[in-house]
Amino acid sequence: MHPPGFRNFLLLASSLFLVGLSAASQSFSPSLRSLSGAPCRLSRAESERRCRAPGQPSGGALCHGRGQCDCGVCICQVTEPGTYFGPLCECQEWVCETYDGKTCAGTCHCGRCMCDNSNGSGLIYGKFCECDDRECMDDETEEVCGGHGKCYCGNCYCEAGWHGDKCEFQCDITPWESKRRCTSPDGRVCSNRGTCVCGECSCHDVDPTGDWGDIHGDTCECDERDCRAVYDRYSDDFCSGHGQCNCGRCDCRAGWHGKKCEHPRSCPLSAEESARKCQGGSSLPCSGRGKCECGRCTCFPPGDTRVYGKTCECDDRHCEDLDGVVCGGHGMCSCGRCVCEKGWFGKLCQHLRKCNMTEEQSKSLCESADGTLCSGKGSCHCGKCICSAKEWYISGELCDCDDRDCDKHDGLICTGNGICNCGNCECWDGWNGNACEIWLGTEYP
Numbered sequence: 001m002h003p004p005g006f007r008n009f010l011l012l013a014s015s016l017f018l019v020g021l022s023a024a025s026q027s028f029s030p031s032l033r034s035l036s037g038a039p040c041r042l043s044r045a046e047s048e049r050r051c052r053a054p055g056q057p058s059g060g061a062l063c064h065g066r067g068q069c070d071c072g073v074c075i076c077q078v079t080e081p082g083t084y085f086g087p088l089c090e091c092q093e094w095v096c097e098t099y100d101g102k103t104c105a106g107t108c109h110c111g112r113c114m115c116d117n118s119n120g121s122g123l124i125y126g127k128f129c130e131c132d133d134r135e136c137m138d139d140e141t142e143e144v145c146g147g148h149g150k151c152y153c154g155n156c157y158c159e160a161g162w163h164g165d166k167c168e169f170q171c172d173i174t175p176w177e178s179k180r181r182c183t184s185p186d187g188r189v190c191s192n193r194g195t196c197v198c199g200e201c202s203c204h205d206v207d208p209t210g211d212w213g214d215i216h217g218d219t220c221e222c223d224e225r226d227c228r229a230v231y232d233r234y235s236d237d238f239c240s241g242h243g244q245c246n247c248g249r250c251d252c253r254a255g256w257h258g259k260k261c262e263h264p265r266s267c268p269l270s271a272e273e274s275a276r277k278c279q280g281g282s283s284l285p286c287s288g289r290g291k292c293e294c295g296r297c298t299c300f301p302p303g304d305t306r307v308y309g310k311t312c313e314c315d316d317r318h319c320e321d322l323d324g325v326v327c328g329g330h331g332m333c334s335c336g337r338c339v340c341e342k343g344w345f346g347k348l349c350q351h352l353r354k355c356n357m358t359e360e361q362s363k364s365l366c367e368s369a370d371g372t373l374c375s376g377k378g379s380c381h382c383g384k385c386i387c388s389a390k391e392w393y394i395s396g397e398l399c400d401c402d403d404r405d406c407d408k409h410d411g412l413i414c415t416g417n418g419i420c421n422c423g424n425c426e427c428w429d430g431w432n433g434n435a436c437e438i439w440l441g442t443e444y445p
Contacts, residue, residue, distance in 0.1 A: 040071035047072045053088055063089040104128055126153065138166060163197045171198035184219035185432060185440050194220035221432060221440055222247035227260065247438040254292065267294035280311035287312045288412045300417075301430045301439065309335070315416065317428055321348055322419060346386070355382035368398045375400045396422050407435035 040047060051062040051069035063074035066089040076089040104113040106129035115129040123133040136144050136151035144151050149158035149167035158167035160175035171178055182189050182196035190201040193215050203220040214224045227238045227245035239250035243261035252261035254271045267274065278285040278292035286297035290312035299312040306316040319326050319333035327338035331349035340349035355362065365383035366374050374385035378399040387399040395401045405423035409415040414425035418436035427436035 042072050136166060173199055182219060184221045191220045217247065224248055249439060269295050278311060280313065282311060282313060284410060288410050288416050289315060322421060322426055351381055351384060351386065357382055368400060374398055409435040409437035
């Protein structure tokens with residue numbers, strides 16, 4: 001046991017220690033001052049350097065302009081709702097920007113979004129934590145984009161030959177065939193206005209009304225915005241109200257001209273007189289192959305000498321086969337009809353009058369799969385079918401096609417701008433559309 005004097009000494013020492021500690025806490029300062037109220041031991045330049053953000057030039061704002069510099073230490077000041085904090089007053093509660101109506105998809109810390117990747121996957125990222133690559137993962141296999149693409153910001157970008165939100169579907173055609181089908185006449189894939197998916201273009205334009213979008217066509221080649229004087233997708237002011245928009249090109253009514261039918265054209269003829277002069281012996285003005293202006297026809301396409309005549313009645317393209325050979329190389333074309341050389345006959349001079357085959361050999365080449373000769377709609381000559389002239393719409397190597405299946409426009413099969421090939425229109429250069437009704441070449445003169 002300790003004597004009473006020793007215990008009194010311990011009590012006196014502990015009291016003095018507590019008093020000294022209290023005095024020390026009152027005089028404590030985070031700045032480099034020896035005593036409270038004493039001068040700073042740093043130079044002014046060094047003090048300001050410590051209060052300035054790294055990389056900021058001399059004379060720049062101290063403490064980010066949100067506080068005072070006290071001997072190299074920032075004392076932050078509140079000037080608006082919220083609080084400033086951080087060694088240089090660089091942080092505040094409300095500095096995270098908003099994204100999609102929300103302030104940060106993660107946790108806002110000192111003006112930056114901290115994404116919730118507690119499992120260490122790193123799948124959530126972005127300035128606002130707006131990218132979530134978990135959207136690319138298959139729910140069952142957890143594979144990213146089905147193993148057939150790459151994920152960026154929650155969207156799958158599929159390898160060639162694959163498509164779908166998660167690249168789960170494979171195309172039944174080769175990538176080269178897909179690209180070929182999507183290539184527009186000017187050589188661009190989907191006219192640079194859409195995405196090619198398995199040979200079909202998905203045009204970028206979507207009309208919110210659910211109707212046809214401004215950009216459309218098999219290869220997104222049509223842009224209706226080109227028909228409007230001032231573009232407004234909710235306005236119907238096409239072609240200045242004086243024409244019809246056809247795949248982004250204005251077809252002006254009689255009496256108007258210009259790229260957007262904005263200029264009136266003076267003509268001494270009435271609209272009826274003008275149409276009558278352009279019609280001639282055809283049921284359509286300019287034989288359906290041109291544009292009637294003040295009683296005169298301008299044949300389409302511009303500059304193509306194969307279409308000519310006062311009412312565009314001659315179309316020498318009808319003398320060509322699908323490969324562009326005129327009259328089979330065995331005749332000459334006169335106003336859209338072949339005049340065959342001696343020894344040849346047929347619409348395209350494709351049949352030789354003399355035949356070096358036996359009748360049995362000839363018939364064997366004319367029989368269809370069911371054994372019917374020329375599908376019962378024609379006669380066989382030298383191994384080739386000659387389809388019945390009475391049924392003008394019958395065509396094909398075995399007379400097995402019906403040209404009435406080809407699309408019409410203005411009452412004409414393939415609009416007169418292509419060849420009907422077994423129910424499908426094969427359009428001539430510069431024309432497009434199911435019925436070859438869309439002109440994609442240069443403007444009409």
